[in-house]
Amino acid sequence: MINSLACIYQHPLLSKANLDIIFSAHRRIKVSKNEFLLREGEVLNSYYVLESGLVRAFVHDFDNNEITTEFFVKNEIVIVPSSLFQRIPSKENLQAVTNAVLWKIEFDDFEKLFDQIEGFKDWGRLWFTFQLFSNKQRSLDMITETATNRYLKLMKEKPSIVKSAPLKQIASYLGITDSSLSRIRREILYNSKS
Structure with a gap:
């Protein structure tokens, strides 16, 4: 428990006593492969800290194809911010790609902690800033990077996705077809042997 939660809730203004209170608001749960969290x-009504496994967010496009919008790996927060914080129905689904262990915190408990612990507000602002930066960078990469470079970046930054997620999910996340991703993987493998 301490490792995953400690990885997430790092901030100089959060004392050990603060962290103990925050950690105790979380409940450890296990989900099976393909199980939905949302x-x-x-x-x-809650968000999760991923201890182990792989979770994805996905939507259905206009042709009802599943498009993976996000992958969540170990020591990341599994969340759909618009639904949680604006209290609106989600356009996305959250589904376990593999068996997973998560730490769940209810929205009401989060709100109480946010009001009670000053450092928690600063942590939240920092986390949101990082998320905005990451999302902007991903949008830019989809426009400025080749599909091969996007895949290589994914391999480097989040190898557990490449290892555990089905080809179809990775391809939709990268904005390419399954056959294009298969070709890219073959080329990378061929070049690594040359």
């Missing part, structure tokens, strides 16, 4: 149309 379905489209539901309001997210």
Whole structure:
């Protein structure tokens, strides 16, 4: 428990006593492969810290194809911010790609802690800033980087996705077809042997 939660809630203004209170608001849960944490149309009432496994967010496009919008790996927060914080029905689904262990915190408990612990507010601002930066960078990469470079970046930054997620999910996340991703993987493998 301490490792995953400690990785997430790092901030100089959070004391050990603060962290003990924050950690105790979380409950450890296990989910099975393909199990949903959230379905489209539901309001997210909690968020999760991923201890192990792989979780994804996905939507259905206009042709009803599943498009993976995000992967969550170990020591990341599994969340759909718009649904949780605006209290609106989610357009995204959250689903376990593998068996997973998570630490769940209810929205009401989060709000109480946010009001009670000053350092928690600063941590939250920092986390949101990082998320905005990451999302902006991903949008830019989709426009400025080749599909091969996007895949290589994913391999480097989050190898557990490449190892554990089905090809179809990775391809939709990268904005390419399954066959294009298969070709890219073959080329990378061929070049690494040359």
